[in-house]
Amino acid sequence: MGNTIDMNELEPVARPLLPIFFVLDTSGSMTGQPISMLNHAMEEVINILGNFAASNADALLKIGVLQFSSGAKWMQPKGLEEFGDFVYNPLTAGGLTDMGAALDELDQKLSRRSFLVSTTGRCKPIIIFMTDGQPTDDWEKALKNISENNKWYQNSIKIGFAVGDQANTSILSQIVGNSEAVIQTSDLATFNILLQKVAINSAMIGSKSHIAGDNPSGEDIVKGTIEETGQTDAKTAGDMGVTVTPPPTDTTTSEPDWGSDDWD
Template identity: 30%
Template sequence: MVRRLPVYLLLDTSGSMRGEPIEAVNTGISSMVSALRQDPHALESVFVSIITFDADANVVLPLTALDELQVPQIVTPESGPTHLGLALNTLGQRVRNELIRSTAEQKGDWAPFLFVMTDGKPSDIQAYEQECPKIRSIGFANIIGCVAGPKAKQDDLRPLCDHVVALDTMDSATFSSFFKWISSAISGGSRSMGASEAAPLPPAPPEIQLVF
């Protein structure tokens, strides 16, 4: 049995993402999946899950093999808050149920990747602060945050993430660059699996500022 590399995407779908930003995200996800499918290492091992968050947290794609997944169309409500804490709680439940742990009889999944993208501040800040250490304790190979647009603050993601990148604009070209960069990071992780240290990140393109 091939060991899986689980990849979780947490995507902000609050009201401020409505219009061009969410259309750009949809385009970016499609290009990311296409790029990963061209990598034989990734095609063999990568499983992807997408969780969106606004007033609710929704699992729009449960953990699915790369060659089997159908890219969902992500939508946003007219308006609404950014419940990132709720999304992390949902993520924690999913990971605990979906991750195959190593036993004496079999090798489990590789340490999963987590990518979190938001264009604002968590609305449920207390729940978010409570969930951050729980998510950190799961043992992700890398937790990468993305703050998009002028209202998102990188400091808000520091308690959660190993690295944070900033996107100054929220157009399709910038989001496409971001998701292509994600696919490079995942491909690199699928090849370096088994390393005990955190998975290395590829160089960021000019549209993406690697904050830490």
């Protein structure tokens, strides 16, 4: 039949890259139930996001898991992979809390010459931090460098999880850049629920961030998620009285068309 469409001849739709990074504390204080709960939560997150990625026509989702303890390293050799290729390896706890090393590693990889290479454009990177303590290395120097010089980091969607009573919400708020984008909870079950919901909500909103004029924020996602789930065991760092002065940004270069190669 002349009007029959050969599905094999259809060209795949070009989708902009949506990178989702999880920066996870695996220091010694995470030993026992905390690391077990983190692994369980991340396995659920991978499953949920994988299903979303498979059906999403707006963006090509890729995931990277960066763990930090004594130093920082990527879970997978390639660092950033499509969900169909990504294999989650359960994390183990031990060592220090080198958040500065994690920020330095992000600074190196948040570049179109590295993890953000794409011929079809990019959405805003999503970066989700989780810690149960406070940094043991020179995090301030690393934060100053990445927040002042890396435009992808400056304009990424950043959300933080401060888990447990020893988590430093003030430092995490500075790293994220907004205390209202940091969730504090001492209940591991609540953390499990919120991490899953934050991840999927971030992916849904972030997948459209390449559209001109769409400017999603971590604060909006956090507030919407807490309201949606009704988790009374969670609050934002802002609710706890933490305030943050946003780091300076380079105003000489306007925010890019996310489908272009304007930035490194």
